[in-house]
Amino acid sequence: MNIPILPFLLICSCSLLVTASQAAGYFPDDVTITWGDGRGKLLQGGQLLTLSLDRYSGSGFQSKQEYLFGRIDMQLRLVPGNSAGTVTTYYLSSQGPAHDEIDFEFLGNLSGNPYTVHTNVFTQGKGGREQQFHLWFDPTLDFHTYSILWNLQRILFLVDDVPIREFTNQESMGVAFPNKQPMRAYSSLWNADDWATMGGRVKTDWSNAPFTASYRNFNADMSSRTWRTQALDASGMQKLRWVQSNYMVYNYCTDFKRFPNGLPPECNH
Numbered sequence: 001m002n003i004p005i006l007p008f009l010l011i012c013s014c015s016l017l018v019t020a021s022q023a024a025g026y027f028p029d030d031v032t033i034t035w036g037d038g039r040g041k042l043l044q045g046g047q048l049l050t051l052s053l054d055r056y057s058g059s060g061f062q063s064k065q066e067y068l069f070g071r072i073d074m075q076l077r078l079v080p081g082n083s084a085g086t087v088t089t090y091y092l093s094s095q096g097p098a099h100d101e102i103d104f105e106f107l108g109n110l111s112g113n114p115y116t117v118h119t120n121v122f123t124q125g126k127g128g129r130e131q132q133f134h135l136w137f138d139p140t141l142d143f144h145t146y147s148i149l150w151n152l153q154r155i156l157f158l159v160d161d162v163p164i165r166e167f168t169n170q171e172s173m174g175v176a177f178p179n180k181q182p183m184r185a186y187s188s189l190w191n192a193d194d195w196a197t198m199g200g201r202v203k204t205d206w207s208n209a210p211f212t213a214s215y216r217n218f219n220a221d222m223s224s225r226t227w228r229t230q231a232l233d234a235s236g237m238q239k240l241r242w243v244q245s246n247y248m249v250y251n252y253c254t255d256f257k258r259f260p261n262g263l264p265p266e267c268n269h
């Protein structure tokens with residue numbers, strides 16, 4: 001007696017599943033693969049995106065939407081093994097000459113050596129605000145969440161919800177803050193062996209190509225109220241200090257050689 005009902009139930013639950021999965025991390029809704037001639041791929045019904053790099057080209061994608069403030073999350077699994085010379089980028093950027101940009105870049109390394117997470121903030125076309133970190137885990141073994149929280153008061157860079165960098169709004173001190181130009185999210189995997197690994201001394205080993213980075217669960221939250229006024233609480237401050245004292249490998253704000261005439265104004269904060 002139950003048999004005729006079964007196909008109906010199956011169809012019904014399947015379509016529910018599809019609807020649910022498309023709501024969360026269904027890449028075709030959110031991004032377009034923009035370059036790489038087939039090296040960027042959508043897999044697992046649009047839930048997984050991979051970028052690859054071989055000796056002829058890298059690949060990349062960008063978000064369909066532009067964002068003006070929000071919390072943007074992406075899960076990434078970086079190129080495993082010998083990734084020296086490769087750079088995986090994940091950033092927000094507006095367009096035009098006086099553009100704003102919020103950058104994550106992942107600089108590959110020889111097997112067993114740590115990736116470097118390079119961060120930067122451009123405002124009105126001016127960057128030069130690099131901070132670099134190593135990670136407290138191997139980012140090639142599994143997916144980890146890299147987030148940019150951007151509101152009127154600050155930009156937070158988060159790794160698995162741990163704040164690694166804060167760029168606060170210091171417009172009152174004459175430092176431009178990105179608050180007028182909407183940005184798109186971009187990601188790419190490319191060869192940068194002229195500078196990326198140990199200052200360019202270690203070159204890409206093409207016998208390991210293609211190199212592949214994987215993405216899932218892109219989420220751009222522009223509507224919920226939680227991030228709009230979000231600041232670091234005591235535990236967030238403590239985590240930020242933990243990362244900065246144990247894993248920071250470069251900070252422009254302490255590079256006195258580079259700025260012999262005085263550090264940039266936002267560094268005095």
Ligand SMILES: *[C@@H]1O[C@H](CO)[C@@H](O)[C@H](O)[C@H]1NC(C)=O
Pocket residue numbers: 107108109110113114115116196197198199249
């Ligand atoms: C690569 O590994 C070396 C040695 O551990 C480290 O100094 C460097 O920061 C790592 N990252 C890059 C991108 O060179």
